[in-house]
Amino acid sequence: MYLLRLALASLANRRFTAFLTAFAIALSVCLLLAVERVRTEARASFASTISGTDLIVGARSGSVNLLLYSVFRIGNATNNIRWDSFEHFANSKQVKWAIPISLGDSHRGYRVMGTNESYFEHYQYGRQQHLELADGRPFATDPFEVVLGAEVADALHYKLGDKLVLAHGVATVSLVKHDDKPFTVVGILKRTGTPVDRTLHISLGGMEAIHIDWHNGVPAQGAGRISADQARNMDLTPTAITAFMLGLNSKIATFAVQRDINGFRGEPMLAILPGVALQELWSLMGTAEKALFVISLFVVLTGLIGMLTAILTSLNERRREMAILRSVGARPWHIASLLVLEAFALALGGSVCGLALLYIGIASAQGYVQANYGLYLPLSLPSTYEWTLLAGILGAAVLMGTVPAWRAYRQSLADGLSIRL
Template structure:
């Protein structure tokens, strides 16, 4: 214990250098744990985004692309699906439920999803958790009603009864607004921690009404424009959709129906299993994850090398101090233990400060991360793996601290007392 007190007193005497070294280790520890925490929570957030959906059907492209635009609202479809193809798939005897979705429009950077009320009944996330309304109700027969995700309502300050104008395309700033057909907010969903929070939900009829007077990708001009009231009186049967979410009556039929849809002759379609596509996505991202982790480890190593440099630099200046300790009865292993204790104290203080910086960063970034990227970082205690990482850092610090300890052990009493000119 006296060696520990002596080590703390020695560090206090060199407080400026010690504090800089502790801060460098703290930053490296904070970076390492941040990368690990974000990696873990991102994987958990992605995995909990969709549950209970057996197949996702879209135009033939790639499985990851289909998963990204249909579930995570990232990217765009290569093509649409004809409505009669949807009806034929939905009426398949093995299909228990089918939910069509249509994408393409946005509102102030948030994606608009056209669907049916079946979406609210069958969509599940985080282990079969259904969607629930925080306020209001689902959209009904009026095509110009919208149900907001929790993040949309919170970020834009919308409430029930407000009118909003949707924009064509998915850019945050659009030059083409559907200002002649405003939508009224009738419901706000409870927060889910998934892309649902950042989505505006309208009916397929509402999506069709927005574009009923469009020609060749542009809105009609002059008298050719169709008002919202006129659109309500028209047949708003969709002609195309973007993707289909399918639930089957038996999991055994999943692969058979997937093969049947992939060989569909009416048009080129692709059916994917969400879980398998997620594994493919993480397989692609695995290299980036490992690279970030390795870079973080090297940052920690740089911090520990900084500690080694600080101790070695001070060692030559403390030769007389060591000699005095030897002269009053301290043995060589006492001197070595003193330097190991200093390395331990510096590393432990750096780890504790790093944890404090981590939790401070999580508290500050928790809201923006969830609103912008849908990643929820809880203020939880370190996991077993994170404790193992911290223990490894502490052992590495002791190992590196052994270098100056060995040098001090080898110094002789005469070397310390002699004066070098």
């Protein structure tokens, strides 16, 4: 115990250098734990980009491709699904709710999605969180109403009542626009940190209305054009959709319904479990995740090397101190233990300060990160893995402390008391 008191007194005597060394370790520890928290929560957040949905169904293709265009609005479907096929499964006794999705148009680089009122009622993200409106209301009976994601509204400076024109296709710059049928902004969703923020939501009737006078991918000309008022009075039931999401009455029925869909004879379709497909997609990005963790480990190593450098540099200045300790009865292993304890104290102080910085950072940025990136960072105690990382840092500090300890151990009493020119 007296060696520990002596080590702390020695550090207090060199408080400025000790503070800078501990602070460097604290920053590296904070970075390491922050990266680990973000990695863990990003994986959980990514896996919950869509939650509460049992199956996603689309034209037969790959599971990752279906997930990308139906949830992340990336890429395009290989084919559409007939409306009667959707109704067949939506009306099944095992299905609790169904959300149809129709894609293919855009607005200034943002995807447009056609759906119905079930989307606002049943779609969930994160930890079973429902969509909420920041302003306005969902689209209603008028087919030419649009509900904007938060990012679309902020980036394009739209507000309730504004008019906008959708473009055909998903290119950033489109030469073909549905300018004869403008939409009115009736609602703006709260930010979710998911692809919902980057989507314009219209009704399936609205999606059908803007294409009602199109033939073979080309708009009608002259007398063949159908105005917005004429379209409102027409049957706007879609003939095909891009995909649909299903919520089932029982989780036990998931695999049975999936088999029924995949074996459906009406047309080739694919049903995927969102969680499984998300994990498959995440595994493709595992290299970047590991690289980020390795970089943070090297930052911690840099902080520990800085501590080692500071202790080694101070040895020449402390030769007389070590010799005096030897002269009053301290044994060589006492001197070595003193330096190891100093290294341990610096690492421990840095680790505690690093934890404090981490929690201060999480507390101050928690709301902003969740609102803008959909990433929930909990103010929870360190996990078992994080405690293991901290123990590893302390062990590495003790191991590095043995280097100056060995040098001090070999210094002689005469060397410390003699005047070196």
